[in-house]
Each structure stands twice: as structure tokens, then as C-alpha cells.
Amino acid sequence: MPVSSLSSAILAHMKAINNVPPPLPRSVPAHSELVKNYPKIFLQRKTRLPRLSKQEEKRKLSEDTEESQRQQSEDDAHNIAIYVKQVLGCHPCGPKNFEEKVEEFLAILKKLPIHRTLHEHKTVWKMLKTVPDLTSQLTDDHLKTLSKNVISETWIKGSTVVGNDGFYVILKGLARAQTQLYKSLIDEEGSSAKFIPQSFHSYVCSEDLQCEAPDQQAALCGTLLRPWSTFGTLEVTAQVQSDPAVYSVVTEEDCELLKISAANYAKLKSDKTKLENKQIMKLIRGCPYYEEWPTLSIQELVLLVKWKKFPRGHVIVESGNIIPFVAYINSGHCNIYRDIVGFVRLQPKRVKQVRKLVYMGQLQEQESFGELSALLQLPFTCTVVAGEEVEAAVIQDKDLHELDPVTQQLMLQTAKPTFGHLTDEDVRYKYLQKELQKEWRTFKDKTVRDSLHYNGIVPGFGKWDHHWASIPRNLKDTLVTY
The missing domain is CATH 2.60.120.10 (Jelly Rolls)
Incomplete structure (x- = not known):
């Protein structure tokens, strides 16, 4: 019963008591029954049982499992492969075994x-x-x-x-x-x-x-x-x-x-060979000496080509040796060096002759070298070193000598010695420039170092006296005065 209704009932009851004459005396059983039932007219507090956490977790887990199974069944309803496997007698779930x-x-x-x-x-x-x-x-x-x-x-x-x-x-x-x-x-x-x-x-x-x-x-x-x-x-x-x-x-x-x-x-195999031949044809045609060559002559060279790779720093040919092949650079570059006899000072009045390599330039992609040396068996005038990993199409000298005389003469007429435009004077001038630059760097470094260390100046510390209790380890053998 609501509280407001209960209050109204109590007030009405009290008013009736004041206006109505006292009731007749009751019997003892009736009074006991009234006292027993009177508390029931008030609002009672509900009894709350203790929480059962394990049962709630199990119930929640079962609900999640049922939800996931329902979602999986809905997804599988649109997968025709599930029904095909069921018809064929295969289990719809699990990884395939080898027989499947x-x-x-x-x-x-x-x-x-x-x-x-x-x-x-x-x-x-x-x-x-x-x-x-x-x-x-x-x-x-x-x-x-x-x-x-x-x-x-x-x-x-x-x-x-x-x-x-x-x-x-x-x-x-x-x-x-x-x-x-x-x-x-x-x-x-x-x-x-x-x-x-x-x-x-x-x-x-x-x-x-x-x-x-x-x-x-x-x-x-x-x-x-x-x-x-x-x-x-x-x-x-x-x-x-x-x-x-x-x-x-x-x-x-x-x-x-x-x-x-x-x-x-x-x-x-035929398609692969045609693709490789097309690539080699494009490579040889891009070299400066072969731009004006007829296609039939280049095709004769294509049939003799083999691919070869040189690692970085590999000496492909040394100066004074006969190179046994002609190379067409497909990727990477080669460094070209020329030999020169230089002097090294041993004592104030003694020098020694040594053979030195002078860097003269590079051979880039779609450039060739070795035609004249391989055909005429002439010593190569330069030292060729792979500046990085070089992939080149090479033709061995024995295959070159089996070419028809017209193709051989065409190669001799169009090819030129590698860096053949350089004279001995050019090489000496390049060598002197390198040596002068080296001496200048040495003199500059020595002058700057002496200037910084003048009067005990140490880079990072300054020239003033420092009053330290102990000398720092990095300054024990310097010109600083303590």
C-alpha cells in the first residue's frame, strides 16, 4: 500500500476514534488476530539474496557462445562451399588434409x-x-x-x-x-x-x-x-x-x-630466348660505336653473347694485359685508371720510383670496351675496375675470330681504344693535380692544427687557465700550463 494512502487511513481512523463512542469490549481471540495482522498494512522491505558470481559468469559465457554460433551460422548460410562439402561427405570445418x-x-x-x-x-x-x-x-x-x-x-x-x-x-x-x-x-x-x-x-x-x-x-x-x-x-x-x-x-x-x-x-624456351635477344639487341644498339651498325651485323653478335657479373672492386683487366673478351655494360659502372711512374721521398735526399694508378674517369651503362684488344691481341692501355656490381654482356675472343671478315672489319673501323684520347701529358697533369691537392690538404690541416694549439689552446676548452684539483685525463700531455 502507498505511504500517502496509509497516512490518510490512519488520520481517518484517529478522527473516527475521537468522534465515535468507545467500542464494545472485544473478545480475546479477536484482539489477538488484530494485533497479528496490523503490521501487514505497512510497506515491507524486500529481502535481497547474496550474489552468485560464478553462475552469472557461466550464464554470460553461454550467452556469448550462443551469439557467436548464431553469427557463424548466418555467415555460413551464404557460403556455397559448405553445402558442397556436406553433399560430398566432407567435414565442413577444420583444415584440409593431404587427401583433400x-x-x-x-x-x-x-x-x-x-x-x-x-x-x-x-x-x-x-x-x-x-x-x-x-x-x-x-x-x-x-x-x-x-x-x-x-x-x-x-x-x-x-x-x-x-x-x-x-x-x-x-x-x-x-x-x-x-x-x-x-x-x-x-x-x-x-x-x-x-x-x-x-x-x-x-x-x-x-x-x-x-x-x-x-x-x-x-x-x-x-x-x-x-x-x-x-x-x-x-x-x-x-x-x-x-x-x-x-x-x-x-x-x-x-x-x-x-x-x-x-x-x-x-x-x-623460345619466348625466353627471343626476349633475351631483344634485350641484348637494345643494349648493343645503345653503345656509341654501334649506333650506325646494320641490324643483321648486330644479330650476329647477339648470338654469341653470354651474361656475366663482376663484383664491386673486381679488376676486370689490368694495364698491359690482353683482354679476352668484349664487354657491353648493362648495369653498374667501371672506373678507369692509367699507370704512371711517380716518386716517393724516403729521406731528405733520397727518393724512390713507384708505379701508381691515376683515376681518369668512368664507363657507364650502354658503353663497351675491349674490341681492339680482343680482335688484334693488343695490350690494354688502362686498368678497368668495377666501381659497383656490374652486369655485362660479353663475347669471348675465340667467338669474335669466328665472325665473318666483314663484321670484323666493321668492328675495327667503328671501335676506338678505351680512353684513347688521353696522352701521357694528360695523365701526368692529372697526377700532378692530385699530388698538389694532397699536399695542400696536408699543409692546411697542419696549419690549422698548429694555430688551434698555439699557446695551449685546445679545441673545446679555450686558452684561459683552469684551477682544477686534478688534471683531467684528456689534458695530461698537452701544452696547458698548470
Whole structure:
């Protein structure tokens, strides 16, 4: 009952008592009942129970968990991959194991390369990088390019697969090799290197797979080829075409094979060669001596070029030696020095002759040197030192002598000696300038030092006397008087 209503009731009750005659005497039970019920007309204070913190925390944690699960379910409702995995019988949560990755890899290879997405191309590239026979003989850029055109082939049991037109990786099933030894993936010139087809398990230990024992690895290297074993070649030569049995296998089960076409690899090498030749052509054409050369003559030089790098400070050629190549600087610069005989004073009346190098200038990018020395076998008149890491296209002197006489004469007529415009007088004048500058710096430093130390002046302290209890350690052997 509200307080205002209670007060009104009490006042009315008191007024009635004053105006009404005294009540008749009550019985004892009725009076006891009135005394017992009278406190109930007042407002009672609610009893508050003690706080249960653990139960509240559990209740709050359960509410947060339910909220996160509800949010996750709402997000998954729009993810079609969840429903696809449920249809295929896969668990929708958790990281993929190796078998799932292989299944996804096979599904991607079933598509035509033009229909694959960027993510699928990247997945194929990553899987190919786990094959040791590929990564050991192909660069990462080549492997990335080839991964965009790989396909899968299905062969039934008992089929004979000839691998002389591409490189194969067994993804599923077993196959038996026709021969024990296999030629290298890439046949190098004059190379007779051979290898036994290796198993993927003998190289890679995945998180989902356990490494096998050495005796099991030896068994995998036999004639029975298991998943992730390889066979075939990427170099199609006349010898390969004449002996296809070397690269043949017979399928023991229904097999899924990944094939890298040898034609695609040949096209990749051809494109790379064309790009390099175009770069070399531009480099040689930019050199001062070759600006007026015909294109056919420059193309003859391009076929002989090899790339070479020189570290910083490397002496490429010394003065008086015959340089064995012609160099075209692609990046970096070279410092040019000339020799001169100078005098060093040993005593007041004695001097000594020494050979000194005088810095005369630099050779920058798109400049060449060594044409006349390599062709005519003449001593080089300068010392060339790499000022920084230098990348240059070089042609060996033996290759230059195999050029046709017209190209040789054209090079002799257009090329000039490196810094050939310098005479001995120029070199001596440069040397004297350097020596005079060195003497002037020495004289200047000595004069300034003597002036600062005159009468005990020490830089940073001044010339006045200091009354110190002890001499500072840095001033014990100076001209300061204490």
C-alpha cells in the first residue's frame, strides 16, 4: 500500500476514534488476530539474496557462445562451399588434409586451363613445387609458367604410356617402368646424366603423412612407380624419338597422370630466348660505336653473347694485359685508371720510383670496351675496375675470330681504344693535380692544427687557465700550463 494512502487511513481512523463512542469490549481471540495482522498494512522491505558470481559468469559465457554460433551460422548460410562439402561427405570445418588437397588438385586439372581461376592456377603451381624432380631442374619462374598449361590424363589398367612427348607425374594408381634407368628431365648438351624415378614420399614428409623408412624408400625407387613418381622428358630430340621405350611405362591400375607438354616447354624456351635477344639487341644498339651498325651485323653478335657479373672492386683487366673478351655494360659502372711512374721521398735526399694508378674517369651503362684488344691481341692501355656490381654482356675472343671478315672489319673501323684520347701529358697533369691537392690538404690541416694549439689552446676548452684539483685525463700531455 502507498505511504500517502496509509497516512490518510490512519488520520481517518484517529478522527473516527475521537468522534465515535468507545467500542464494545472485544473478545480475546479477536484482539489477538488484530494485533497479528496490523503490521501487514505497512510497506515491507524486500529481502535481497547474496550474489552468485560464478553462475552469472557461466550464464554470460553461454550467452556469448550462443551469439557467436548464431553469427557463424548466418555467415555460413551464404557460403556455397559448405553445402558442397556436406553433399560430398566432407567435414565442413577444420583444415584440409593431404587427401583433400589431392582431390581438389585433381578436380582443378579436369578443367581446361583457360577455364581455371587465378586461385586455381596458384594451387596447381604450389602442388607442382612439391615434386622434387621438377624443382631440382626447373626455375621457379619456368615452373610457374608451365603450371598454367598442365593437364591431367586418365589411363586404364594395362595401357602403355610413352613419355617422350612430355613429363608425367603419377597422381593416382600404379605403373611399372619398362626400363630401370631414366634420362634426365632436361637433356643438356653432352650430358649423359640419368636418374631413377623418385617417389614423392621419399622427398617430402607432409603434416598429414608420415616419413617412410629407408628400406621402404629404396623399394619406392624400383621399377614400380607409385603416386607422385615421375617419368618422361621435356627435351624432344632425335635420340628420344628413336628410342621411345626408354620413357614408357605400363599401368598396373587405372591411373591419373599429370602431363607437362614438351611443346609448351619448347615454346617457353623460345619466348625466353627471343626476349633475351631483344634485350641484348637494345643494349648493343645503345653503345656509341654501334649506333650506325646494320641490324643483321648486330644479330650476329647477339648470338654469341653470354651474361656475366663482376663484383664491386673486381679488376676486370689490368694495364698491359690482353683482354679476352668484349664487354657491353648493362648495369653498374667501371672506373678507369692509367699507370704512371711517380716518386716517393724516403729521406731528405733520397727518393724512390713507384708505379701508381691515376683515376681518369668512368664507363657507364650502354658503353663497351675491349674490341681492339680482343680482335688484334693488343695490350690494354688502362686498368678497368668495377666501381659497383656490374652486369655485362660479353663475347669471348675465340667467338669474335669466328665472325665473318666483314663484321670484323666493321668492328675495327667503328671501335676506338678505351680512353684513347688521353696522352701521357694528360695523365701526368692529372697526377700532378692530385699530388698538389694532397699536399695542400696536408699543409692546411697542419696549419690549422698548429694555430688551434698555439699557446695551449685546445679545441673545446679555450686558452684561459683552469684551477682544477686534478688534471683531467684528456689534458695530461698537452701544452696547458698548470
